Amino acid sequence: MNCYYCGKPKTSYEHVPPKCIFFENTDGSINRNGLITVPSCEEHNSEKQKDDEYFRFLLVMSIHSSGVHGTLNIDKFFRALNRTPHVFSSFIINPQQVFVKHESQIEYKPTIIYEPDIPRYHKIIKQICIGLFFHTYGTVFSGHIDIAYDGTMSLSDQMINDNQKELINTINILGKGIPFLGKNEDIFKYKLIDNCNKVYLLLVFYQTNEMIIRMTRT
Numbered sequence: 001m002n003c004y005y006c007g008k009p010k011t012s013y014e015h016v017p018p019k020c021i022f023f024e025n026t027d028g029s030i031n032r033n034g035l036i037t038v039p040s041c042e043e044h045n046s047e048k049q050k051d052d053e054y055f056r057f058l059l060v061m062s063i064h065s066s067g068v069h070g071t072l073n074i075d076k077f078f079r080a081l082n083r084t085p086h087v088f089s090s091f092i093i094n095p096q097q098v099f100v101k102h103e104s105q106i107e108y109k110p111t112i113i114y115e116p117d118i119p120r121y122h123k124i125i126k127q128i129c130i131g132l133f134f135h136t137y138g139t140v141f142s143g144h145i146d147i148a149y150d151g152t153m154s155l156s157d158q159m160i161n162d163n164q165k166e167l168i169n170t171i172n173i174l175g176k177g178i179p180f181l182g183k184n185e186d187i188f189k190y191k192l193i194d195n196c197n198k199v200y201l202l203l204v205f206y207q208t209n210e211m212i213i214r215m216t217r218t
């Protein structure tokens, strides 16, 4: 077996998406049924742990701010964040204090906003897609990948442009009847739509964070 990313001989296996995002539920039940793994070489497995943590950080901040994390036990994550802030400080770029309030609340509360490291974040998403491609077809993906729509980084529906709206419609039509895959759907599920020279991946993290990735084969 060869590395999912570069095709060199494998030295280990790698979880796709990262294992660390599979939180347990608040009732103690585990969300780690049949996790996907792909063979990986040394280079494409080491170095990844911090990226995995960063990816989880962005996802959790997103679901936390949207208030939809519901039954997921993410308190442990916040305890670790409070206990070892130095570990997480590298994730926070240009922090600024702002005051926000939810429409149901009266008082404004202090919080911080920061700049996400988009190149790093996109690199991680692309690795996940290359991993899912390998898991599906058993070959290393060769071609171009673009993140066509990312609901995690959009603050509201108004930020979706016409091209993205059209793409979402197309995916809904093409993906009709294609089942979601992934055995822990509260955490992660995906749909793979193979259409001519393109593969579309619809990824859903924590039920609400949707992304559409277009992989164009060369």
Ligand SMILES: [Zn+2]
Pocket: 003, 004, 005, 006, 007, 008, 040, 041, 042, 043, 044
């Ligand atoms: Zn490799």
